[in-house]
Amino acid sequence: MFEHLRSALQSLTSNKTRAGLTMLGVIIGVLAVVLLVSVGDGARVYLDSTLSSIGTNLLFVTPGRRETRGGFSHPQSGSAKPLTMDDVHALERQTHLLTSVCPIVEGGGAVRYGGRTRDTMVAGVGESFGVLRSMTINIGTHISSEDVDARRRVAVLGRTVVRELFGNENPLGKAIRVANGRFRVIGVLEPKGSTFGADMDDLVLIPATSAEDLFGQEFLTSILTAVRSREDAAPAMEEIEQTLARRRHGERTFTVMSQDDLMNVFGSLTSAMTLALLAIASVSLIVGGIGIMNIMFVSVRERTREIGLRRALGATRGDVLLQFLVESLVLSSTGGLIGLAIGVVVIAGVNRYFPDVPLRLSAWIAAVAFGAAFVVGVVSGVVPARRAARLDPVEALRYE
Amino acid sequence: MSAAAAPSLAEELPLIDANGIERTFRMGDEDVRVLNGVSFSVQRGEYVALIGPSGSGKSTLMYQIGCLDTPTAGQLTLAGYDTATLDDAELAALRNQVIGFVFQTFNLLSRTSVVDNVALPLRYAGVGLKERRARAREALSRVSLSHREDYSPERLSGGERQRVAIARAIVTRPALLLCDEPTGNLDQRVGKEIFALFEELNSELGATLVIVTHDMTLAKRARRVIELVDGVIVNDATPAGRA
Numbered sequence: 001m002f003e004h005l006r007s008a009l010q011s012l013t014s015n016k017t018r019a020g021l022t023m024l025g026v027i028i029g030v031l032a033v034v035l036l037v038s039v040g041d042g043a044r045v046y047l048d049s050t051l052s053s054i055g056t057n058l059l060f061v062t063p064g065r066r067e068t069r070g071g072f073s074h075p076q077s078g079s080a081k082p083l084t085m086d087d088v089h090a091l092e093r094q095t096h097l098l099t100s101v102c103p104i105v106e107g108g109g110a111v112r113y114g115g116r117t118r119d120t121m122v123a124g125v126g127e128s129f130g131v132l133r134s135m136t137i138n139i140g141t142h143i144s145s146e147d148v149d150a151r152r153r154v155a156v157l158g159r160t161v162v163r164e165l166f167g168n169e170n171p172l173g174k175a176i177r178v179a180n181g182r183f184r185v186i187g188v189l190e191p192k193g194s195t196f197g198a199d200m201d202d203l204v205l206i207p208a209t210s211a212e213d214l215f216g217q218e219f220l221t222s223i224l225t226a227v228r229s230r231e232d233a234a235p236a237m238e239e240i241e242q243t244l245a246r247r248r249h250g251e252r253t254f255t256v257m258s259q260d261d262l263m264n265v266f267g268s269l270t271s272a273m274t275l276a277l278l279a280i281a282s283v284s285l286i287v288g289g290i291g292i293m294n295i296m297f298v299s300v301r302e303r304t305r306e307i308g309l310r311r312a313l314g315a316t317r318g319d320v321l322l323q324f325l326v327e328s329l330v331l332s333s334t335g336g337l338i339g340l341a342i343g344v345v346v347i348a349g350v351n352r353y354f355p356d357v358p359l360r361l362s363a364w365i366a367a368v369a370f371g372a373a374f375v376v377g378v379v380s381g382v383v384p385a386r387r388a389a390r391l392d393p394v395e396a397l398r399y400e
Numbered sequence: 401m402s403a404a405a406a407p408s409l410a411e412e413l414p415l416i417d418a419n420g421i422e423r424t425f426r427m428g429d430e431d432v433r434v435l436n437g438v439s440f441s442v443q444r445g446e447y448v449a450l451i452g453p454s455g456s457g458k459s460t461l462m463y464q465i466g467c468l469d470t471p472t473a474g475q476l477t478l479a480g481y482d483t484a485t486l487d488d489a490e491l492a493a494l495r496n497q498v499i500g501f502v503f504q505t506f507n508l509l510s511r512t513s514v515v516d517n518v519a520l521p522l523r524y525a526g527v528g529l530k531e532r533r534a535r536a537r538e539a540l541s542r543v544s545l546s547h548r549e550d551y552s553p554e555r556l557s558g559g560e561r562q563r564v565a566i567a568r569a570i571v572t573r574p575a576l577l578l579c580d581e582p583t584g585n586l587d588q589r590v591g592k593e594i595f596a597l598f599e600e601l602n603s604e605l606g607a608t609l610v611i612v613t614h615d616m617t618l619a620k621r622a623r624r625v626i627e628l629v630d631g632v633i634v635n636d637a638t639p640a641g642r643a
Contacts, residue, residue, distance in 0.1 A: 011511075312468055313524060313568070314492050318489070
């Protein structure tokens with residue numbers, strides 16, 4: 001084997017330009033695999049961490065029945081009995097595993113202060129929202145249970161809204177207009193950055209009850225709740241189902257989802273995306289393999305007399321086969337290593353200078369990429385090598 | 401084994417024993433019989449010239465003896481082995497161990513140094529790199545080319561190239577040197593030198609020579625001349641007291 005490696009290197013270095021160009025195909029192929037799959041894998045990790053960052057062990061209750069887990073569209077069906085504040089109170093009283101229950105009323109609207117206006121997301125929430133969603137207060141206070149019960153017109157602002165409306169002015173105690181209502185600012189949230197490209201600081205929190213008043217509705221968008229540990233999630237979901245169904249005469253016109261369910265939905269999406277990217281990248285690797293096969297055929301033809309000579313000097317068919325197969329393998333695996341090295345450098349560079357781009361190189365990607373290059377070498381080398389091995393020595397020696 | 405002992409080897413098996421060798425090629429719809437029942441034997445240490453007009457089948461016969469081609473019919477025994485019973489790997493080993501080939505076109509690897517060209521057969525004999533080089537140098541000194549060891553064959557003259565090829569042929573110390581028109585690409589003076597070298601290897605190493613040639617002047621130097629016409633032996637001038 002070592003002998004074959006030696007002669008393969010000798011043969012390849014004697015025609016550097018050709019070997020280099022042939023390798024380029026594999027280099028690009030492997031680079032494509034490494035980069036594209038790293039994008040997919042990076043997206044998965046990014047989604048995971050983002051989903052974890054919105055809180056821990058959360059459960060989501062939404063109106064409408066979702067037939068299967070993993071659906072993605074908003075499950076609003078016309079006949080669904082809406083979720084209400086009474087449901088929230090029932091869950092608070094009749095369940096044991098939930099740490100807290102928080103009503104959510106989502107809406108949007110123009111927020112005004114002085115001469116300035118900003119269209120932003122307005123969320124009506126309960127007092128436990130901050131804890132559940134890990135949104136801490138920077139200055140002032142959170143919305144309290146009294147605020148919710150008394151339907152107070154108070155608001156907690158995200159950092160973006162503060163910057164846009166108040167600039168450097170202290171917003172605490174100031175009166176703002178949210179849609180058509182007057183609200184007093186009682187707190188400012190700690191900045192959260194952005195998730196899925198959305199600015200998580202571009203929002204206004206008000207008591208859920210006030211939000212119902214403001215939007216003229218008597219139902220909630222969803223109910224957010226949480227359990228102490230992951231093991232509690234399943235029994236807690238059962239508790240929620242039973243409690244809410246009881247209040248609906250046994251009809252389950254709502255859906256309970258855990259944070260894990262949500263992660264699985266995103267997980268299967270990103271896996272599909274990674275696979276699709278891998279498939280795209282494989283095309284360029286296959287093209288690289290065809291390049292190798294082509295050059296190996298040329299090489300066998302050019303060296304026909306050499307093959308005849310080697311047979312005359314005592315080479316078996318197997319020796320000739322191995323000689324060309326090893327040559328093809330050296331081409332593809334060297335190309336694979338170079339592609340991998342470039343990929344590592346590119347990803348390290350991107351990670352360093354653009355830390356926001358979710359690009360992640362893991363060992364399995366490197367292994368898959370190099371393994372694929374190796375396989376490409378075998379596949380594209382074996383047919384030319386067999387042709388070389390099957391040559392008739394007499395005809396090979398006479399070949400001009 | 402020495403050349404001097406050759407005449408008294410009556411009881412030893414011949415090195416080459418060909419019996420009714422036929423070789424037929426398919427050309428389109430027609431079968432062309434290039435060898436039509438060739439029988440002869442060659443003892444160790446002999447010096448044989450194989451002559452005949454072009455198309456007489458002498459090269460084909462040489463490839464049969466060299467185990468690079470298989471007879472359509474007939475039996476060929478080489479160094480005691482019935483070649484029909486050997487598989488690809490065994491034939492390759494036989495070529496490697498028993499036969500040294502010398503070709504008209506030298507067939508040196510142009511991107512490989514002279515010494516590594518000479519060492520090539522030893523690679524297929526499973527000899528280690530160091531010993532290969534040492535034995536290749538030894539073979540090169542036999543053909544007086546020690547000073548060209550590290551040259552590329554492309555920088556050598558025709559005569560030098562053929563001497564490198566001869567060094568390659570003798571590096572495994574084979575019993576038989578099979579030479580196909582070895583002087584065909586050389587001028588007469590150099591051709592004579594090459595033949596002188598063959599004769600030296602024959603008398604000093606006891607190497608059996610079978611040389612295909614159409615140069616009658618050179619062929620007459622051989623101690624036995626086999627003439628082939630249309631695939632049959634028409635003349636086998638064996639000096640008295642041999643074979």
